[in-house]
Amino acid sequence: MDVRPRELAPISLTVNGNVHELEVEPRWLLCDVLRHQLGLTGTHVGCEHGVCGCCTVLIDGRPARSCLMFAVTADGADIRTVEGLARGDGKLHPLQTAFRRHHGLQCGFCTPGFLMAALPIYRRAGALSDDELREALGGQLCRCTGYVGIVAAVRAAAEIEAGDSAP
Amino acid sequence: MFGERVERREDLRLLTGGGRYTDDFEHDAAQAAFVRSEHAHARVLDVDVTGALEVDGVLGVYTHEDLTGGFAAPLPLLVPHEGIVRPRTQYALAAEEVCYAGETIVMVVATDRYVAEDAAGRIRVSYEPLEAIVDLARAADAGATVAHAGAPDNIAGRVSEEKGDVDGALANAPHVFEWRFEIERSASTPMEGRAVVARYDERDGMLMVYDSTQAPTGIRGGLAALFGVDLERVQVLAPDVGGGFGVKVMQFYPEEVLIPWAARRLGTPVKWTEDRREHFIGSNHERKQIHHVRVGCDDDGRILAFETRFVHDSGAYCPYGLIVPVITSAQLPGPYKLENYRYEFRAVYTNTVSTSPYRGAGRPQGAFVMERTLDRLARELALDPVDVRRRNLIQPDEFPYEVGVTFQDGGPTVYDSGDYPRGLELLLDAVGYAGFAAERERAAAEGRRLGLGLGCYVEGTGIGPYEGAAINVMGDGTVTVAIGLSTQGQAHETVFAQIAADELGVDVERVQVSTGDTRRIGYGVGTFASRSAGVAGNAVKRAARSVRHQAQEFAARLLEAAVDDIELADGAARVKGSPQSAIPLGRLALVANPLRYAYGAEATEAAVFARKAYSSGEAPLHEDATPGLNAVEYYSPRSGVFGFGMHAAIVEIDPDTCNLLVRRYVIVHDCGRVINPLVVDGQVQGGFAQGLGGAFFERIVYDDTGQIQNASFMDFLIPYATEVPAPELHHTETPSPSNELGVKGVGEAGAIAVPAVIANAVADALERPIDSMPLSPLQLFDMLHPDGNGR
Ligand code: FES
Numbered sequence: 038m039d040v041r042p043r044e045l046a047p048i049s050l051t052v053n054g055n056v057h058e059l060e061v062e063p064r065w066l067l068c069d070v071l072r073h074q075l076g077l078t079g080t081h082v083g084c085e086h087g088v089c090g091c092c093t094v095l096i097d098g099r100p101a102r103s104c105l106m107f108a109v110t111a112d113g114a115d116i117r118t119v120e121g122l123a124r125g126d127g128k129l130h131p132l133q134t135a136f137r138r139h140h141g142l143q144c145g146f147c148t149p150g151f152l153m154a155a156l157p158i159y160r161r162a163g164a165l166s167d168d169e170l171r172e173a174l175g176g177q178l179c180r181c182t183g184y185v186g187i188v189a190a191v192r193a194a195a196e197i198e199a200g201d202s203a204p
Numbered sequence: 205m206f207g208e209r210v211e212r213r214e215d216l217r218l219l220t221g222g223g224r225y226t227d228d229f230e231h232d233a234a235q236a237a238f239v240r241s242e243h244a245h246a247r248v249l250d251v252d253v254t255g256a257l258e259v260d261g262v263l264g265v266y267t268h269e270d271l272t273g274g275f276a277a278p279l280p281l282l283v284p285h286e287g288i289v290r291p292r293t294q295y296a297l298a299a300e301e302v303c304y305a306g307e308t309i310v311m312v313v314a315t316d317r318y319v320a321e322d323a324a325g326r327i328r329v330s331y332e333p334l335e336a337i338v339d340l341a342r343a344a345d346a347g348a349t350v351a352h353a354g355a356p357d358n359i360a361g362r363v364s365e366e367k368g369d370v371d372g373a374l375a376n377a378p379h380v381f382e383w384r385f386e387i388e389r390s391a392s393t394p395m396e397g398r399a400v401v402a403r404y405d406e407r408d409g410m411l412m413v414y415d416s417t418q419a420p421t422g423i424r425g426g427l428a429a430l431f432g433v434d435l436e437r438v439q440v441l442a443p444d445v446g447g448g449f450g451v452k453v454m455q456f457y458p459e460e461v462l463i464p465w466a467a468r469r470l471g472t473p474v475k476w477t478e479d480r481r482e483h484f485i486g487s488n489h490e491r492k493q494i495h496h497v498r499v500g501c502d503d504d505g506r507i508l509a510f511e512t513r514f515v516h517d518s519g520a521y522c523p524y525g526l527i528v529p530v531i532t533s534a535q536l537p538g539p540y541k542l543e544n545y546r547y548e549f550r551a552v553y554t555n556t557v558s559t560s561p562y563r564g565a566g567r568p569q570g571a572f573v574m575e576r577t578l579d580r581l582a583r584e585l586a587l588d589p590v591d592v593r594r595r596n597l598i599q600p601d602e603f604p605y606e607v608g609v610t611f612q613d614g615g616p617t618v619y620d621s622g623d624y625p626r627g628l629e630l631l632l633d634a635v636g637y638a639g640f641a642a643e644r645e646r647a648a649a650e651g652r653r654l655g656l657g658l659g660c661y662v663e664g665t666g667i668g669p670y671e672g673a674a675i676n677v678m679g680d681g682t683v684t685v686a687i688g689l690s691t692q693g694q695a696h697e698t699v700f701a702q703i704a705a706d707e708l709g710v711d712v713e714r715v716q717v718s719t720g721d722t723r724r725i726g727y728g729v730g731t732f733a734s735r736s737a738g739v740a741g742n743a744v745k746r747a748a749r750s751v752r753h754q755a756q757e758f759a760a761r762l763l764e765a766a767v768d769d770i771e772l773a774d775g776a777a778r779v780k781g782s783p784q785s786a787i788p789l790g791r792l793a794l795v796a797n798p799l800r801y802a803y804g805a806e807a808t809e810a811a812v813f814a815r816k817a818y819s820s821g822e823a824p825l826h827e828d829a830t831p832g833l834n835a836v837e838y839y840s841p842r843s844g845v846f847g848f849g850m851h852a853a854i855v856e857i858d859p860d861t862c863n864l865l866v867r868r869y870v871i872v873h874d875c876g877r878v879i880n881p882l883v884v885d886g887q888v889q890g891g892f893a894q895g896l897g898g899a900f901f902e903r904i905v906y907d908d909t910g911q912i913q914n915a916s917f918m919d920f921l922i923p924y925a926t927e928v929p930a931p932e933l934h935h936t937e938t939p940s941p942s943n944e945l946g947v948k949g950v951g952e953a954g955a956i957a958v959p960a961v962i963a964n965a966v967a968d969a970l971e972r973p974i975d976s977m978p979l980s981p982l983q984l985f986d987m988l989h990p991d992g993n994g995r
């Protein structure tokens with residue numbers, strides 16, 4: 038078997054609102070391209086087989102495992118990573134504030150994945166039972182916290198947001 | 205501030221994607237991949253690397269033959285012990301024999317990891333397979349297959365010790381029981397695996413290593429020795445570390461030696477980031493032990509004699525010495541008075557991944573054995589398990605309490621303080637023990653099986669040898685604190701800031717703590733054994749006090765007041781009761797550095813001050829003073845300090861799925877004075893989740909040939925949010941008299957008792973003994989259907 042010289046394919050990714058024109062090998066994982074081509078190292082890789090959720094990003098608004106996707110297949114996609122969560126003026130997103138207040142992180146390695154997975158659901162969290170909320174977060178592993186602070190934070194984020202936007 | 209729920213300083217960075225973990229450094233570094241043994245035991249006959257060398261982008265392919273000097277020798281044995289009879293550590297790259305599946309044989313370095321893996325896939329290793337020994341009980345037998353060719357047996361080490369007269373007490377005991385208990389193999393599995401990046405600068409001979417380690421100072425010392433260079437030429441940074449739980453305190457893993465070696469040899473930065481499969485087959489495990497117990501007691505369940513003989517699975521090597529079984533032996537008695545106690549263990553080699561501490565480090569095994577013993581003997585004698593515990597607890601007036609056996613640091617095991625009966629009563633109240641029997645009956649009437657289990661532990665924390673802290677006040681009033689140990693999520697940047705802020709009268713937001721960077725402070729030991737708060741915490745206290753004295757003395761000079769009249773508050777030094785006299789700490793630090801050249805407003809003041817000193821015939825810097833405000837201090841404890849806790853669980857077994865439903869889990873714990881309750885709660889909750897994993901989910905499964913059957917997160921189950929309930933936490937605070945802050949460690953506390961407690965609860969629910977852990981739905985099913993019906 039010969040290892041073929043590396044072919045590069047042109048792709049375009051919109052990441053946190055910025056358009057990037059890139060040349061990638063077809064076998065490069067999206068997480069690797071985000072981390073090492075674009076330097077967006079907030080997206081972490083904990084298992085590279087789709088189980089831990091550390092690598093979760095939003096692709097066209099939906100949470101996805103960036104370790105299970107080749108960058109070429111994301112051509113043209115609109116991607117949001119943890120770096121795009123806080124507002125431009127540096128103010129934390131309500132989810133981030135909630136994670137800090139409720140000690141939803143220790144080592145922080147799983148945190149970006151949890152934040153991105155929680156982003157589409159936190160506004161509905163108030164309507165969910167504890168079991169339902171845990172089920173909704175049940176695709177993400179954390180080895181540090183025992184999830185107590187994480188669940189509390191996702192529950193509290195909408196209220197913090199409401200307080201933020203109160204006049 | 206000490207004792208308050210201060211939000212974490214490190215969170216801002218970690219929440220916004222600004223954390224920097226080892227793999228986040230040096231994007232353009234060359235990357236390594238490894239060829240690891242496919243066999244659990246084999247002779248390596250030949251390694252053919254020609255295919256790899258043909259791959260475009262490969263920079264180097266290395267086997268043991270390429271290594272020289274210390275790099276070609278077996279890796280160090282980290283924790284020596286006189287009980288080790290046949291020490292064995294592995295080579296960074298296997299020489300002739302491989303003794304576990306996963307052992308490193310070849311290192312490939314290429315332009316990126318994809319190419320390195322391509323090349324590694326083209327390397328052909330010829331093996332002569334040897335018989336592997338995997339089963340611990342069989343490995344311990346005389347005449348067993350040996351894990352290392354040519355060895356007489358598989359014994360790595362043996363230790364025994366006795367307090368009192370066990371045989372005599374057993375002979376006279378009204379009741380004597382014998383039981384066997386077994387705990388399975390498990391692993392830390394932090395979310396971030398291990399990683400190493402090294403950069404060597406040929407011009408100044410400096411080696412810079414980024415390492416996802418719990419002990420950067422040890423890595424630095426070892427690398428300097430291996431390379432034969434001054435300590436000053438090697439710097440190690442443990443940056444943000446994505447969890448450790450013990451597995452990253454092992455030093456050296458082969459990669460930690462080989463990556464710096466390759467960086468120097470190739471003259472280019474080199475990186476290796478462990479993938480998850482590599483973590484399962486190449487990073488240490490823990491927990492597997494088989495205990496035999498003989499216990500003698502009176503009619504009331506008072507223990508008269510306790511003996512445990514056990515075997516510990518060392519895996520293929522013993523790089524961490526005998527520390528795990530040594531800890532089990534010393535801490536098995538827990539909060540109970542054992543007047544006659546004897547242990548005897550053998551650490552045994554098997555053809556599996558080596559073992560070293562994983563959160564709890566031998567204590568979960570000890571607690572499981574002790575607590576199951578208490579429940580079993582209560583059942584045998586038809587006594588209330590709570591009464592049996594009450595009768596055996598060490599009483600509050602018996603401290604300091606001598607356990608009578610050797611602690612892991614080599615000194616005697618002496619508990620410094622505690623109030624165990626109070627903790628137990630608090631627990632019983634909180635869990636509603638008195639009303640449980642009725643609840644159990646009601647449930648039974650509905651066909652539901654409820655059970656309640658208890659468990660207590662004592663945890664030796666805060667062991668030496670020492671830690672240090674370097675504190676410096678910046679011109680803008682920022683206080684920097686550098687500590688040598690690293691952080692893997694324990695909030696060091698916050699809790700040590702709290703201690704310094706209190707002492708210096710500044711806002712915690714003005715204190716910046718740096719951890720694990722040998723460039724900032726070269727001496728330190730590491731983050732393990734729940735020792736950081738106790739040891740580094742007291743070092744920070746001392747260094748901050750030193751800086752406070754400097755500030756008081758210098759301010760007294762400036763304000764022409766008595767030193768004792770100067771106080772530090774609101775970020776300034778001032779004469780007590782005279783806020784208008786306040787000199788901001790930053791300004792004080794600048795002026796306290798007498799200057800020749802005025803390069804800014806404060807500097808002008810410092811230069812003028814120096815001139816004034818000369819003109820009045822004084823030296824600008826007083827004898828014994830340092831320029832600015834800064835100090836380095838160390839703390840070296842004489843022995844450990846002992847936290848404790850009591851847990852209770854109410855569980856239900858789902859009759860259809862045999863799943864374990866934890867209805868309630870109540871924790872009472874005591875870690876001395878609490879620096880930050882937010883952080884302590886988090887440590888206990890996280891430890892509990894890991895304990896629960898060890899009770900019901902996590903088990904590394906080897907087949908008979910030494911292949912791990914579940915080397916992925918798909919098959920090795922660590923609990924998700926759906927599996928871990930929120931435990932109910934209660935605290936007591938028994939300050940340690942042994943250190944100034946009165947603190948004890950808490951890092952491992954949450955994990956220790958959980959398997960014991962769950963086992964006791966399940967045994968209560970099923971009315972059957974549980975003598976091995978972890979459990980699984982299948983085991984519970986078989987216990988409920990002993991005739992095999994329903995399978
Ligand atoms: S790294 Fe993608 S799911 Fe674990």
Ligand code: FES
Nearest residue numbers: 143147179180181
């Ligand atoms: S905070 Fe460490 S893995 Fe979740």
